[in-house]
Amino acid sequence: MWLRIWHGINALGIIVLIITGLSMQSGIDSGFIMSFDKAVDAHNISGIIVTLNYFLFLIGNLVTSNGKFYIVKPSAFIKRPIKQAKYYSWGMFHGESAPYPLSEKRKFNPLQKYFYILVMYLAVPGAIITGFALLFPELIIEKVYNLSGIFVTAVFHSIIGFVISIFLIIHLYVATIGKSPLENFKSILSGWHHIHHGKK
């Protein structure tokens, strides 16, 4: 249940962050999407909400059983996601069945797992740290070689933001791979996935 709420807050927050972030960075004269000062405020506020939400996620993964889904199985740890990738790109069109179907013990297939680990434990914390540094620029190192420290931080923040937005698109798309394209979206609300046996 907490996970459903967490997911909802995250989804909303990150969408706002991406839209406002794009608006500020786009450099388009007309004040793309919304006026600049409102975009800055919206971005800062949703950034703080998502950060708090992230801490909720970290704690939740430690105290509940959800954390186990993020642990990488060391055996064949390259072969597994490749197998899943092959299924997504070729196998599912040729009648193969999913190599790592959903079960109560397995929420993510290996490819998903790797991506989620990278995003949740690398990209999002990176965005949070650089984001907070930009909120308090006095904390940033003044110069990195000959570049302004703030500039470097800002570029990293934008790059990570872009990576997360790409992830989001893939995330939404893969969610449509199911019995019917909308089926998984019901699961977002209910938290449960109807397991199909004998079908792809």
Place this chain on the structure above:
Amino acid sequence: MMRNRLILIVFVCCLGWLGARAQSYENAQEHQCLKCHSNQTYTFHNDLMERQESRLMNPYFVLDTIALKAGVHHVFDCIDCHSYEYTTYPHSANIKLEPLATCLDCHGGDESFAKYQFERIDEEYQKSVHYQTYGDAFTCSKCHSQHTYTATARTSSNVQEIVEYSNNMCLSCHNSMQEYKLVSGKDNPELVEVHNWLPNQKLHFENVRCIECHTQVEDSLMVSHNILPKEQALRKCVECHSSNSRLIASLYKYENLQSRKGNGILGTMVSNDSYVIGTHQVPLLKTLSYIIFIGLIVVIIIHTIFRILNRKPDDK
């Protein structure tokens, strides 16, 4: 006969000039003017009362000798610009009513100062709200002290230094109760309150000059002198916070001139110490991001097509 007289006159002038030049700002205590005007008190012999007297120097007439030496006019002596009659004390009252030289009196029409464009600055200045309201009484020296002037915008390599130097000129009246009232006859409006609509006020005041928003951009002049009435001041954030930022034509153009790399706009903005949200578009990253994004959409479309094509008949 005339030639001899001419030689004599020139000789005397040289002596006089040399004599005056013998004074310098190096040793303020020996300098005829500075021995009083660089201190808060001065001592003199009162001939009338036949005694030594010490008095307080008027604080507005105490000069900063270090700033004097650092200024561009340090090669001149006091009486090169001020009346020679000041060499006697007590100073005669009516010399204080004489007008002082303005910038154009010396620099106007002088070819060797052509690059500073004094005449154009005067033209622009005459359009400004200060001249329109106060006329000739509002001289160059109201902002630019001839004693301590340095061409900071041309020489500094630090944006914050340029900003501070420039803003202090505005703040010397606009943040001072008495100066503001002296010139305008009105009470000074509270700067912070007036700028309440501006988010991150402190950051803005330290990193952008007043004139960035309060003048019309004049990119062929080093510093725009046409200060507009407050109603015409800039309020749209995106005028600076966009890739076509007006800062490139004003504050950051100095960096352009001084940049050793000549990497174009990105190189110069990258090599200075400030960061302005929305202006620093890294062209390489932007292209990459478009490629990745479009590539992703293409992959998704292909994948979807295959999924549609591959649908089993009993599926939806």
